[in-house]
């Protein structure tokens with residue numbers, strides 16, 4: 001073990017045992033690798049970086065949805081608390097834990113790769129929690145485009161955008177880099193070439209074409225470039241304010257999971 005063991009947690013999940021060991025140690029603040037990058041989060045592509053790198057969507061839940069539904073139906077047909085019911089229940093739990101594992105693995109790999117190669121990462125300050133609130137609205141104020149929104153909400157929750165941001169934040173801090181959240185204003189409608197702002201610049205979800213200068217590019221990449229610029233602008237304006245450079249010699253708290 002590296003460092004002083006602070007806590008050991010033994011847990012059982014989906015028929016497997018897990019041991020998680022938390023340690024604490026003093027680390028030298030490392031110097032970040034690489035430059036600045038902007039990230040556009042999307043449903044079609046999970047993430048698009050301003051350097052052109054794209055990460056495919058996860059959608060792990062949807063991929064397993066059919067299997068899960070079948071297992072749940074089979075379970076509902078069994079006599080409650082019978083041996084066959086218990087077997088069916090274990091199957092449902094196994095599928096649930098497989099979905100969780102696939103998601104965690106994807107999010108950790110992606111956030112690790114991005115944080116190891118960049119000193120500054122800019123991301124849209126999407127209120128994921130608000131967006132994924134029920135799209136239905138209330139009796140007095142019924143929601144608009146309920147179906148479309150609930151589909152998007154499902155994708156957002158499914159792809160773990162919030163968890164991804166949390167991981168990027170602490171992994172960047174480990175490497176001496178930092179995360180900058182920028183307000184999502186006009187990031188998808190501004191031309192990175194001439195600065196023209198118009199909703200018409202984005203006629204379809206995938207394609208960006210400037211009505212003023214004719215610049216054409218993938219819409220997600222345009223978003224990522226604009227997010228990076230907004231991040232640079234924020235950093236320049238708020239050096240004395242909200243954006244605090246990381247302090248030297250910070251504590252690092254690790255958690256290592258062991259599959260027993």
Ligand SMILES: [Zn+2]
Nearest residue numbers: 191194210213
């Ligand atoms: Zn333009």
